[in-house]
Amino acid sequence: MILNISFRTDIVSCYPEWLADTLLNKEFIGSRNPYNNVVQLFPTKDIEGIIFCSKDYSKLIPYLGKIDNKYHCLYHYTITPYGNDIEPNVPLQAESWSTLMKMSEIVGKHKIIWRYDPILLYGDYTKDFHVAYFNLHSYHYRDYFKLCTFNFVNIYDKVRKKFPDLEPVSKINKEEIATKLGKIALKNDIYLQTCILDKDYSGIHNEGCITPKTIGLNITPVKAPLQNDCMCTVHTYGIGDYNTCTNGCKYCYATSFVSKEKNIMDSYLPLGTIKKGDKIITINKRVVNNEPDLFRTN
Numbered sequence: 001m002i003l004n005i006s007f008r009t010d011i012v013s014c015y016p017e018w019l020a021d022t023l024l025n026k027e028f029i030g031s032r033n034p035y036n037n038v039v040q041l042f043p044t045k046d047i048e049g050i051i052f053c054s055k056d057y058s059k060l061i062p063y064l065g066k067i068d069n070k071y072h073c074l075y076h077y078t079i080t081p082y083g084n085d086i087e088p089n090v091p092l093q094a095e096s097w098s099t100l101m102k103m104s105e106i107v108g109k110h111k112i113i114w115r116y117d118p119i120l121l122y123g124d125y126t127k128d129f130h131v132a133y134f135n136l137h138s139y140h141y142r143d144y145f146k147l148c149t150f151n152f153v154n155i156y157d158k159v160r161k162k163f164p165d166l167e168p169v170s171k172i173n174k175e176e177i178a179t180k181l182g183k184i185a186l187k188n189d190i191y192l193q194t195c196i197l198d199k200d201y202s203g204i205h206n207e208g209c210i211t212p213k214t215i216g217l218n219i220t221p222v223k224a225p226l227q228n229d230c231m232c233t234v235h236t237y238g239i240g241d242y243n244t245c246t247n248g249c250k251y252c253y254a255t256s257f258v259s260k261e262k263n264i265m266d267s268y269l270p271l272g273t274i275k276k277g278d279k280i281i282t283i284n285k286r287v288v289n290n291e292p293d294l295f296r297t298n
Helices: 016-025 058-070 093-107 127-144 157-162 171-187
Strands: 002-005 028-032 038-043 049-054 073-078 112-119 147-152 192-194 204-206 279-282
Touching: 016 058, 058 093, 073 093, 093 112, 093 127, 112 127, 127 171, 147 171, 171 192, 171 204
Parallel strands: 002 049, 038 279, 049 073, 073 112, 112 147, 147 192, 192 204
Antiparallel strands: 028 038
């Protein structure tokens, strides 16, 4: 049973105390299906791995060692070059890089993935700007993360409503950016990965970011039901609801408004509680094979 914390909201950034207390002290952690009244509960004793994804781990740092010792974890850290005009409530980049370095010292670089995602072109955020940013930061921080993964912005209907003047990145621009990022990765000895390119580029590995190898667990690969073009090969269970993230990113597909539900520390859910009439399903499926860890990389 592999949890993804999370696809639909940045729980690490928005609800870190609840998350730490639930993972370390509670019997279950849960998630409400956004389309019905089904609540899934996951026994914390049966969790075999956790994929974290966040733009701000700073408030989780005090708990990180205990969480990492209790669970098999992988940490995706999204650090992009945008300011508060695009990501209003995300920490300044210098603070984010400082937090990433602290994390690396606590859990080890082999558990940290830098997510340069999404790449968008808008105003001062030009092709040259992205290349220069990636070149500088990949060089300075290459000793603190295992690999880097990147992607280009997807303009979903929710994104278009919030960010109507954002244009898709053209195929030509994607090719030019990818070519240059690949060369920088080779120069700085960085394992650069993506799953959205339709041809091969020097220095770029076209593969999924959530695989048995990246997690470091002996799991039988399966097609993950995420997106049609997704190359991830591990099925994960998402924790968190739509419209509960307070980061305010203009390109976000999962948040149109912020829910008025409150974060309750004693609840198994990040927002609100289990209600009368909810259908509760307990998930305790285990997927790790009873064999030595064949995929761990240092």
